[in-house]
Amino acid sequence: MTRVGIIGTGSMGGMLARKFTESKAVSPDNICIYNRTPEKMNALVKISGVEICENNRDVAEKSDLIFICVKPGEVKDVLMEINACLGESKTLVSVASDISINKLSEWSGTDVVRVIPSVTSECLSGVSVVAFGEGISQSTRDEVISLLDSISRPFVTTEDNISLLSDLTSSSPAIFASIMQQYAQAAVRNGGLSESDAEFLVREAFIGTAKLLSEKNYDFSSLVSRVSTEGGITAEGIKVVEEGMPEVFDRVFLEMSKKHLKTGEIS
Ligand SMILES: NC(=O)c1ccc[n+]([C@@H]2O[C@H](COP(=O)([O-])OP(=O)(O)OC[C@H]3O[C@@H](n4cnc5c(N)ncnc54)[C@H](OP(=O)(O)O)[C@@H]3O)[C@@H](O)[C@H]2O)c1
Structure with a gap:
């Protein structure tokens, strides 16, 4: 079973953790989270039963798919912190607006998927826009799509279109x-x-x-x-x-x- 890690449990990261468990796409014991301010993690654990990690590196070590759900300006620091824990079997999924796959790959040293979720996933509806880095295998692509399908309608695009599609779906x-x-x-x-x-x-x-x-x-x-x-x-x-x-x-x-x-x- 794929283990999902979520770094940053604010509006988007918190929603993904709750909805992945509520939709039964991932069982709570296969989701681990870390957030800078502990109170948000504790509240989330009460609702969803997911596991709290010691720090961001702990999330990266324990997960196969690692969702980066911090603000765009905070992404680089998080990736520099965890990049030593990102082996070949791990896939980074960034939900940050406007941080390119090139930059994400450079900072993390790994292949990357970009996802633009929407608050409409609170009702298991709406669209998640997805752009895959070139090195992402077909099996990982299928896994990411299947996960997003449980909370939305995934729409795969190329990265050059992602901002426009994000305006149409997430904004x-x-x-x-x-x-x-x-x-x-x-x-x-x-x-x-x-x-x-x-x-x-x-x-x-x-x-x-x-x-x-x-x-x-x-x-x-x-x-x-x-x-x-x-x-x-x-x-x-x-x-x-x-x-x-x-x-x-x-x-x-x-x-x-x-x-x-x-x-x-x-x-
Ligand atoms: N909101 C949307 O509708 C939407 C839609 C599509 C994409 N996005 C993207 O989603 C990302 C997150 O947006 P959001 O609205 O969810 O923001 P948010 O509510 O501010 O959540 C960000 C979370 O990241 C945590 N964080 C920051 N630095 C951290 C670190 N070093 N280690 C661990 N946790 C850290 C913050 O913790 P604290 O509790 O300490 O602040 C906060 O809980 C952004 O990059 C945005 O571009 C958002």
Whole structure:
């Protein structure tokens, strides 16, 4: 049985440990963790029953797949700390945004997989974007995909696409929530509704929309057409969205791509 190690049990590392165990993809006694601040590890052990390690080197020694779940600026120090423990049988899986496979391999002295998880894995849904380093064997690729499949839909890409795909999958829950918030706030400004009522109504409509996409298999265009009939009221709103949103989203991607570059540079 593959042993999974997780270094850094914050938002992402903690979620991976909980969801790998909850989904039964990995049994708790095959997951070991270490985090700089011990309280986070203790809380996680109570929930999931995983093993706490003495330090980061201990995680590397005891695991086959080692997930690095620290902030991008902290990755180099962690890899320099554990690189002596990374033999041929071990695979490093970095979830850090914008730290290239080249840099990760240079610091760790080993082959690397990059994964961009999403907070949607809290509900065992959404996408994990994956890019494999060249030296990763087919059996390890299969193992990583199977593990991620238990908490999400894995989507394999090449590294040059990973930032854009990360914007579409990992950042998008925040983008969608922000759009819904703007929609609700516009209703408050224009209709005298309370904020809590507006949020409740938009939230329920959004959940229903996600169900239509998932359970009834609508694509975006057919859902727009189903609701927005020609000459109808919704069609007027859609016209405004289609006029204004391309520019907004071009700017969203432009600004996020600038930030990806900066994050990659400071590491
Ligand atoms: N959040 C997201 O939605 C998301 C999505 C995709 C990818 N990512 C990537 O995931 C990574 C982690 O993000 P996050 O949001 O989970 O951050 P986070 O909540 O700050 O978690 C990072 C954890 O790493 C621990 N840590 C830092 N240095 C350490 C060290 N030397 N040894 C052991 N543990 C150490 C921190 O411990 P302390 O308790 O001491 O702070 C903290 O618990 C980032 O690289 C980010 O780019 C995040």
